[in-house]
Amino acid sequence: MTSLGRRAFLVNTGTCVAGASAVALGFVPPRVQAQETRQYKLLRARETRNNCTYCSVGCGILMYSLGDGAKNAKPSIFHIEGDPDHPVSRGSLCPKGAGLVDFIHSESRLQYPSYRAPGSQEWTRISWEEATDRIARLLKDDRDKNFIQTNEKGERVNRWISTGMLASSAASNETGLLDFKFARAMGIVALDCQARLCHGPTVAALGSSLGRGAMTNSWVDIKNANVVLIMGGNPAEAHPVGFKWVVEAKIRNAAHVMVVDPRFNRSAAVADFYAPIRAGSDAAFLLGVVNYLLSHDKIQHEYVAAYTNAALIVRDDFQFHDGLFTGYDAKTRSYDMSSWEYERDGQGYAKKDPTLQNPRCVLNLLREHASRYTPELVSQITGTPEKDFLHVCETLASTSVPDRTATILFALGWTHHTNGSQIIRTAAIIQMLLGNIGMPGGGMNALRGHSNIQGFTDLGLLSTRLPGYMNLPKDSQQTLDTYLQGVTPKADEQGEVNYWHNTPKFFVSLMKTLWGDHATAANSWGYDWLPKWDRSYDMLAYFELMGQGKVNGYIAQGFNPLAAMPDKNQMRAALSKLKFLITIDPLDTETANFWQNEGVYNDVNPKEIQTEVFRLPSTCFAEENGSIVNSARWVQWHFAGARPPGEAWGDGRILGTIFTKLRALYAKEGGACPEPVLNMQWNYRDPEEPLAEEVAREANGYALADIQDASGAVVLRKGELLPDFSVMKDDGTTSSYCWIFAGSWTQAGNQMARRDNTDTGLGNTPGWAWAWPANRRLLYNRASLDPQGRPWDPRRQIIEWNGQRWAGADVADYPPTSPPGSGVGPFIMQSEGVARLFSRKALVDGPFPEHYEPTESPIAGAALGKTVRHNPVARMFPDDVARMGGPEQFPYVATTYSVTELFRHWTKHSRLNAIMQPEQFVEIGDRLAERLGIAAGDRVRVSSKRGYIEAKAVVTKRLKRLNVLGQQLDQVGIPCHWGFKGAARKGFLANTLTPAMGDANSQTPEFKAFLVNVEKI
């Protein structure tokens, strides 16, 4: 049968439109009609379930691949669409997710390993064998030469600081676990991940305030709010599908949505109310809200009294004066925190005054502390008109009643500041005062950025961390006992859960995972083999050392630090001092090519750069099995839908192969402290290529002997997977890499792969995937009921007491059999059992938040009524201080941000996204543009003390001129998406402009507020 095209068909039948209509009406023989119908494109395609690799909404996707399993058919993904069953995304994808196919097939996908020799101007293709042999040799030689077994005091520290490693933020948890074992076995302390650059301050702030440093509620739960405050984030652009639950709150719940942001952004376009603010002044705004709530008596009294530390009495010697808390030492730029504590009774418990009359109780101290932030002062500092500020105060205050809630959505707009942790703490205090923590439709919703940065934070991939939010031991903690005593808190109130008292069980179970049978009680479970830290080796600190020539080797896995770190020119100079750099990435990144001359975009002389570089191609999300954690702590399992392109390997295979070779070298040659390298448990079916499934089970943990309960009954047989963390032991009979992941893969199977989207109430879907801890979806949910167990709002009841235990739509975040009225506090991770308005010694810059100016600020200190202008304990390296500018030369406040169509520096490699946003631009307010003679589309140069970028000007009314302390102030918006690699037009890395100063607690850089100048080119 010859084929009949549409045109030939029309000619042959002698018809045109009328004939076509006849076809539609069914008057044409079936054989001809069948030939005209386009074949259903998904016919015979294989469907695979996965998740979007970009943001932390974690949208479900269905990937369709050709290749139906026939022997020589190689699957290739040709179509991706949203998973309609996914409870959050319900079939939606944003422009980033819609371009995923182009990411998978990007021309920038690396196909084979390549090598750049010192001084060379080109890449050379090499084999995996050559690459991994050479890397193992380089690592071993550097480690053997520079390993530090004991410090100058003679303490055993077992660390290696001349080589460091950056872990990804989109790789699976299973890769993360292998990263940790790989790095810590060798003694690497400079292990860090993207969390350092995004939500580090969230973890510090929410952990110290509430007990856990994570988003409290979930994406779908946003629909239960009466009020939504979006500040320090822009979810309509950065988390578009998650944002639909804000719209749902408006539609279903008549929620009032408010946006406070330097730009009238796309979230503001959908909101009911928008207020402008000067970038970097958020803490002043929020402290003003605290003052408003306390001075207008708009707090949820019963909640505050029962569920916060409002009534606890603070030591007499704790004071605050002129921007400083008690104990400041200007020489060391640090605090002696001893006075930041409660008064104690004879038993060591915190004293309290339930009547709240004592002037030294926390609530009264907070009232006094915040009283300086009057609406007038707030307006002067922030530039927000006073009436707009008061509108936000009044609207939030409307939720101080038990049956209304506000949710707060924030992201990097709050974290990227030298006082980011304190900004977030202030917001948490507002929610505590309003009784909005633990409530459906309430909470502190930290919108994490990358698809698995929550997971990598959970897994302890930060320089001084261990999995499950434990700390890596420091030099002074020389014995296991000293360490455990130092990190295991005692209850501050009688009868409180103080769940961290179980730390020894979590820690010993981790050690059994790391060292296996080598970990015994006699050797303190291999405690000595863990590297100890003497100082932070966070990314900023480590690049400082690199710039000083003190670092030899660096591994960047799924990370593009040249584009992501602040002050790109300084970072490039630091990378140029390395002896070797290893990049592991699916894409060809700027970091791998930092030595290439790209003209104005990267002006270097390759001949002068003596770094040898290995560029190793890895798989992407679509080519691997594994799990990732979304912002709401849902651990979701995904499946490979295709094989890797060319010779690319999975991350596990790359790490497994290098580590196996390294171990073989140590076994054969010996070397510096070989024990941790050789004793690290790496007992996978194929050590060179661990399977995601076996690693995931290892993360959950096993019984290593029969486990008995208190009555002596065996509850778990040797070899069985742990059902949850409650069965963990500190006697070496259980193993678990990450205690909060216990329950994710049990004897009942892989809980992360579950797909029951039944709504058990208020949008809760506990049968979909699995959430840490213990599959709880709403953290602190016991606080949604009063102490007697009655819901504050019957329409928002999510758990209930059934007479014997807690039940309901969610898993209670509470001891399951502690009845109503037992007096046990609902914040079970806190040693007080309650949320902290006063955070004691948990943060280095103060137990109450305070507004400090960004490091580069247009404001003079005296205008704030205090002499201390900047965060007094923010770390300042002299090199960075020398690269700070002032308002005389750089008069405008700049802030970086993301746009809907692009995700950081990844989507510029995806053709669809590059088409949508092909060219770099900056946003300039119309009044500033007029003054500088800039029209829309003109090219402009934006410069800071650290360098310049050039881009097209978008002249807009979205950035208003503000009146700040009587001064007319303009702000400039800098999207950070372009670079010199990828499918979009070449552009400047926006981080050329940004300063390398970080949040005092987490060292997360101040990307959101710095000074620039703007000129028309």
Ligand code: SF4
């Ligand atoms: S980028 Fe985020 S919102 Fe967009 S599709 Fe991916 S996960 Fe969903």
